[in-house]
Amino acid sequence: xxxxxxxxxxxxxxxxxxxxxxxxxxxxxxxxxxxxxxxxxxxxxxxxxxxxxxxxxxxxxxxxxxxxxxxxxxxxxxxxxxxxxxxxxxxxxxxxxxxxxxxxxxxxxxxxxxxxxxxxxxxxxxxxxxxxxxxxxxxxxxxxxxxxxxxxxxxxxxxxxxxxxxxxxxxxxxxxxxxxxxxxxxxxxxxxxxxxxxxxxxxxxxxxxxxxxxxxxxxxxxxxxxxxxxxxxxxxxxxxxxxxxxxxxxxxxxxxxxxxxxxxxxxxxxxxxxxxxxxxxxxxxxxxxxxxxxxxxxxxxxxxxxxxxxxxxxxxxxxxxxxxxxxxxxxxxxxxxxxxxxxxxxxxxxxxxxxxxxxxxxxxxxxxxxxxxxxxxxxxxxxxxxxxxxxxxxxxxxxxxxxxxxxxxxxxxxxxxxxxxxxxxxxxxxxxxxxxxxxxxxxxxxxxxxxxxxxxxx
Ligand code: SF4
Numbered sequence: 001x002x003x004x005x006x007x008x009x010x011x012x013x014x015x016x017x018x019x020x021x022x023x024x025x026x027x028x029x030x031x032x033x034x035x036x037x038x039x040x041x042x043x044x045x046x047x048x049x050x051x052x053x054x055x056x057x058x059x060x061x062x063x064x065x066x067x068x069x070x071x072x073x074x075x076x077x078x079x080x081x082x083x084x085x086x087x088x089x090x091x092x093x094x095x096x097x098x099x100x101x102x103x104x105x106x107x108x109x110x111x112x113x114x115x116x117x118x119x120x121x122x123x124x125x126x127x128x129x130x131x132x133x134x135x136x137x138x139x140x141x142x143x144x145x146x147x148x149x150x151x152x153x154x155x156x157x158x159x160x161x162x163x164x165x166x167x168x169x170x171x172x173x174x175x176x177x178x179x180x181x182x183x184x185x186x187x188x189x190x191x192x193x194x195x196x197x198x199x200x201x202x203x204x205x206x207x208x209x210x211x212x213x214x215x216x217x218x219x220x221x222x223x224x225x226x227x228x229x230x231x232x233x234x235x236x237x238x239x240x241x242x243x244x245x246x247x248x249x250x251x252x253x254x255x256x257x258x259x260x261x262x263x264x265x266x267x268x269x270x271x272x273x274x275x276x277x278x279x280x281x282x283x284x285x286x287x288x289x290x291x292x293x294x295x296x297x298x299x300x301x302x303x304x305x306x307x308x309x310x311x312x313x314x315x316x317x318x319x320x321x322x323x324x325x326x327x328x329x330x331x332x333x334x335x336x337x338x339x340x341x342x343x344x345x346x347x348x349x350x351x352x353x354x355x356x357x358x359x360x361x362x363x364x365x366x367x368x369x370x371x372x373x374x375x376x377x378x379x380x381x382x383x384x385x386x387x388x389x390x391x392x393x394x395x396x397x398x399x400x401x402x403x404x405x406x407x408x409x410x411x412x413x414x415x416x417x418x419x420x421x422x423x424x425x426x427x428x429x430x431x432x433x434x435x436x437x438x439x440x441x442x443x444x445x446x447x448x449x450x451x452x453x454x455x456x457x458x
Contacts, residue, residue, distance in 0.1 A: 021391075022321075022346055026043055026142065028151030028154065030054070031203075036224050036225055036227075038224065038226075039099065041104065042088065044081060044105050045109050046069070046071070046106070049108070053067065060411060063210070064217075068088060068092055071084060072108060080114055081109050086128060101136075102136050102138075103138075104154060106142065110139065110140075116137040116139075134162075147411070148322065148323070156253050158230055159253045163258050164232075164234045170235040171237065174199070174238070175201045176201075176240070176247035178241070179321060180425060183210060186423070187425050189204075191426055194290055195290060200232060202230060233258070236260055238262065239260050240281070241264045242268065243327075245321070267324060269425055269430070271331065273330060303431055304434065314387040315340050315384075317341035319343040320390075320392055325351075331430065333362050335434075339366065340366060341367045374398065388404065390409050407436045
C-alpha cells in the first residue's frame with residue numbers, strides 16, 4: 001500500500017479515517033489476558049474477529065497465540081450468543097483445562113447487547129465451571145477506544161474479579177507495567193529484584209510470549225501472574241502503575257476497592273522517566289538504590305554525552321500508543337531532538353495536553369492529535385519534513401514514500417524481531433533506543449555522503 005497520492009494540504013475530516021494509528025480493543029484485552037498464568041483468552045463474537053486478533057499478536061510476538069472464540073454464526077447474531085458461550089465454556093474446561101477463561105466481547109456481541117456476567121452465571125449454575133476455576137470478563141466494543149483501551153479494561157477486570165483485602169498488609173508492591181513487551185516486563189522485574197523489592201507484576205507476559213525453544217509445546221507456559229498473586233494485590237503496600245492510559249484504570253480501581261494507594265507514572269522509557277520510576281520504587285519500598293543501577297544510569301548518560309552531536313535539533317515524527325508516545329517525546333527532548341508531528345489513534349484529550357506540556361519550550365507549535373490517523377501524519381510530514389520517523393511497522397509506507405530514516409517502535413511490529421526480546425524500558429532500554437536512533441542517522445549519512453566526505457570514523 002504505497003502512499004504516493006497523499007496530498008500535503010490538510011483538510012479537516014470528521015467522517016473518514018484513513019490508515020488508523022490503532023488496532024481494535026479485543027487485541028489489547030487478549031494480550032493482557034495472556035499475562036495471567038494458565039489463562040485462555042476467549043473472544044465472544046465471530047471467528048473472523050478472533051482470527052484477526054490472534055494473527056496480529058502472533059505476527060508481533062512471533063509466538064503462537066492461544067485463544068478461543070464463541071464462533072457466532074447468523075443464529076447467534078440474531079438471537080444472542082448465550083448458547084454459544086455456555087457451550088464454549090464447557091468445551092474449554094473439558095478439553096484445555098485452563099485456570100481462567102478471560103472473556104472479552106467484540107463489536108458484534110456488544111451491539112447485540114449480550115450480558116456476559118449473566119451468561120457466565122448461568123454457566124456456573126449449570127455446573128459448567130469446575131471448582132477452583134474462573135471465568136472473568138471485560139467489555140471491549142471496538143467502535144470506541146483502541147487496543148490500549150482493551151488492555152486497560154482487561155487489566156482492570158483482573159482487579160475487579162480477583163483483588164482482595166484481608167486487612168493485613170503485605171510487604172510487597174503492585175506494579176502494573178502497561179502495554180509493554182515481555183522483555184520490558186522482564187527488565188522491570190530485574191530492576192526491582194536488584195533493589196530487593198518484592199513485587200506483583202500484573203499482567204506479566206514474560207515467559208509466556210518469549211518462551212525458550214525446548215522442542216515441547218505448552219499450551220499454558222510457565223509465566224504469567226498467578227491467581228493467588230492477583231488476590232494478594234489487595235494487601236500490597238502500594239501500587240505503581242506505568243502509563244495513565246493502559247494502567248491508570250486498574251490502579252484506581254484497586255485503590256477504590258481495597259484502599260491500596262497508587263501512583264501513576266509515565267512508562268520508564270528514557271533517562272528522566274526511568275529516574276522517576278527508580279525514585280518512586282526507592283521511596284515507596286523504603287530501600288536504597290544499589291550501585292549497579294546507578295552505574296547503568298551512568299553508562300546511559302555517558303552514551304548520551306558522547307553521541308549528542310548526532311541528535312541535536314533533529315526533527316522527528318512519531319505515532320503509536322499514548323503512554324509510549326508521552327515517554328518517548330520526553331526522551332527525545334532530553335536528547336535535544338525536536339518531536340514536531342505526533343499522532344495517536346487512541347482518543348483522549350489528556351494526551352494532547354500532556355504532549356504540549358512536555359514540548360512547550362522546545363516545540364511550542366507541535367502538531368499533535370489524539371484519535372488521529374496515519375494519513376494526517378503523512379500530510380504533516382509532506383508539509384514540514386522530518387529527519388526521523390518513529391512508529392510501528394505501518395510507518396514503513398510513509399518512510400519509503402518520503403525517504404525518511406525509520407525506527408520501529410510500538411505495536412504492532414510485524415516485519416522485524418527484537419522488540420519482544422530486548423527491553424526499551426529502564427536505563428538499559430534507553431541505551432538500546434539510542435543505538436537504534438544512531439544507526440538510523442549514521443546509515444543515512446553513510447548512504448548519502450559525497451565520496452570526499454565519506455568517513456571511516458564518523
Ligand atoms: S468487528 Fe470489531 S472486534 Fe471484530 S475485528 Fe473488527 S473492530 Fe475488532
